[in-house]
Amino acid sequence: MKRVMNSGQTLVAESLAGFVAAHEDLVAFGGGGRFLRRRALKPGKVALISGGGGGHEPLHGGFIGTGMLDAACTGHIFTSPTPDQILAAMDETDTGAGCLLVVKNYDGDVMNFEMAAEMAAPRHRIDMVVVEDDAAYGPSVRSRGRRGVAGTIVVEKILGAAAERGDDLAALKTLGEGLSPRLRSMGVALRGVTVPDNARETFALGSDEMEIGVGIHGEPGLSRQRLASADEIVRLICAPILDQLPVAEGLHPLLIVNGFGGTPPIELHLAYGLARRFLEAEGVMPRRSLVGTFVTSLDMAGFSVTLALLTEEEFALWCAPVATPVLAW
């Protein structure tokens, strides 16, 4: 796989440096370059800290700013950050109200954030919200639940707005956990991913194949199928999402179509149009929408659909002003 890079070793670091340079009004390096932080912290506000492996850009750094994250810790490609990064972020952005860690549900991410939280427990009030929105896998008897995928930005936006208005740690935790059962995503890949410096693709798809239920690490998904029409693809990923959501009057649907990095805008908007039509035919009328490339798996071709059914309060928080490199309204 060809990439614009100098080496696989330096890809993440050089990309972060470029990102900070491009958004120096909002974002800065913290902790000697170990994490990204909001340039201007708001004293007395709970520090919202997230992070995860590299290769998912613009997640999480793109969501740092007013009304969203205070810090983002990035690991190597598809590798969660280490506890020292997370510790440094807590030390630098906790202005007294404690830290809320927003973690995507992968064993590696959860363990690293937990270790950091244990180490920092003597000097910070800390709580954690684990994002698990992937509709491809239900929590089985012994597994640790659904993966966290593109729905992460919904959690970060809503908690970010709540933190900005002054919610305390406990309220944020309650808000985040309340949202979880009303947030689902599902993805499809048309072309797999090669981790830089690896000789082989993590998964390779034939020229007429697609992989349904993929995550965001180029890992294999639920099932491999013959490439279908966009209508059929949209049906295959929207139906399971709807099945798992408590559709009801009074909830405000938010629809996100997210590109995985190698999918052009023309296809994302097409997918959005079809997803919206599918949902509306099922009686679900999106109140707000977002189409773009937000949570990637390097340059994987494909996309995911996220549907959130928001309460009145959550919806207001979603609509609240935000000023970050990626979301701004």
Add this chain to the structure above:
Amino acid sequence: MKRVMNSGQTLVAESLAGFVAAHEDLVAFGGGGRFLRRRALKPGKVALISGGGGGHEPLHGGFIGTGMLDAACTGHIFTSPTPDQILAAMDETDTGAGCLLVVKNYDGDVMNFEMAAEMAAPRHRIDMVVVEDDAAYGPSVRSRGRRGVAGTIVVEKILGAAAERGDDLAALKTLGEGLSPRLRSMGVALRGVTVPDNARETFALGSDEMEIGVGIHGEPGLSRQRLASADEIVRLICAPILDQLPVAEGLHPLLIVNGFGGTPPIELHLAYGLARRFLEAEGVMPRRSLVGTFVTSLDMAGFSVTLALLTEEEFALWCAPVATPVLAW
């Protein structure tokens, strides 16, 4: 090449439908679906109308809104729109001050816009600004000049802000032509493009090749080379840009790194960081920057760098408020 689509015939139309649905607050179909228009026109303002082939999304529709375009006409993939689309756009968005057509410099685009302008001459005041920013090709003795590529968004933003503040047709034309010699772009592709329904790639690159000086239609570029490091690639495309620009004190550099559709954000930000370092080492300090996927060539992998050296006035117009699906500040 695999795509998220139902058919090559319907790709553009279905994508535009999704785009309008996703941005219904700002954008609407006009002329019975033949073009996209700003939902709320501003009476007495010169109508800024652009357009071109499909496959370049989010250009041009993504730049419709306050402070930028009033209408965008989209053709089939890589095929300029037809005069009837452009006529319909003029008829519907000219509120009395005339129409300025912003056209990328391709024979097909220029001819279709010219035919439309001739046909509409009896009922509209019309002028045209042709964007020709591609540094890969200098205007040779008989050719019709440089291609219009990602610099188009600079022209559309600056003219859009000027139209919004009330500049008349002649002033806009002067502004657009004045900008031209201070605007250059150059691109590189790592993977070619297959036009939907075509059996073959327009150009195919070997697994260790890149194409320097590509345009935005998957057409071959200036030269084919062995894939180089990001540092070297950035040098290869930034040096010719700098060579062609009248670098001088008092001009405000604007730097844009644009993805061609198949390039993930992690690589675009890396390229931005290196391009910025390259320029700063040459004494050019970007005052504003933009990194993202704005002017695509379907899902071509690669990117372009655009550098504009703006006058004080142009810089103020670039910074002026804008509210479109893609640019908003």
Add this chain to the structure above:
Amino acid sequence: MQLDAADLTALIALCRAEIDLHCEHLSVLDSAIGDGDHGANMRRGLEAVYAEREAIAALPLPAALEKIGLVLVMSIGGAAGPLYGTLLMELGRGLPDAPDAAAFAATLGRAVEAVARRGRSGPGDKTLLDVLYPVQAEVAGRAAPARIAECAQSAARATEMMLARRGRASYLGERSVGHEDPGASSCALLTTTICLYLKEHAAP
């Protein structure tokens, strides 16, 4: 030039079938030195004309040609749309209702000039004009249809060694040499189709 409604309908159907048959080939030519869409563009244009063939054939020849040109302009887009459209529209506008051979040749000459003005191009630029110019010369010289068809084909082939100075291929410079121009190719296909029909059906 005596073409009645039946002739026109037949010619439209034949041209459409010919372009459909060579659609992929035209796009392959365009992929080499352009953006790979010439086949699709021409097919879209001919399909649009075909869809309106009855209304078109009901018109007098000049109006029918002008209408064909307008349909091409409004359906093709790209470079080919305005160029083929201008050719047909100018031809239709210039022809008397019952043109003789001399009138047809003169009008064709003016239409080809209009195409050149539209494209700001001329002979040797490696475009469809490099087929139109020699075809017009043969028509002016009263050559037989078969001869005109041959001339169109060899003219298209001759674009292979030209260096493009107009259209997308011009950006390739020296790399454009060695590839037949797609527009010249489609122009030769259409010319041949029309000439062969005239040879079989039209009054000599």
Add this chain to the structure above:
Amino acid sequence: MQLDAADLTALIALCRAEIDLHCEHLSVLDSAIGDGDHGANMRRGLEAVYAEREAIAALPLPAALEKIGLVLVMSIGGAAGPLYGTLLMELGRGLPDAPDAAAFAATLGRAVEAVARRGRSGPGDKTLLDVLYPVQAEVAGRAAPARIAECAQSAARATEMMLARRGRASYLGERSVGHEDPGASSCALLTTTICLYLKEHAAP
């Protein structure tokens, strides 16, 4: 367990070389049922330990092990970092300065339990614990180093037929069966390297 500074330095160098040698293989295993980075992760960790080997080797054994664990945690990331880190840190924290075999086995047992708690996992989940448990049992039974190494290797191979219930592979369900677990594989490699060294160099 008598390991002096020279032994520790040598062991660090050997483990680093072994991981480097099998880096690609570990990533290929991880590509099949995970995200393809286990080789790179382990190499990064061992490189970090290697870079600090002199400072580490200068410490008493328990402190050295704890320090190794900390370096692994702070350099690897992913799942492997906290797991290997916890193992070494707990081992270091629990060992007396000059542990006898019984003390070592008991502490190893508690360290393995800490790993299981950290991962919220247990036997048969198709993880590195499926190597650690049997290795700990052999250590407790005073098996010879060569025997322990053999046990580690067959335990790693045995993960092939397990259905993953932890880590990324768990999302594959039935499709995880038929692939050796990368963490189990790296664990067997490291165990083997250490055991073979002990067999050659350490007092029996």
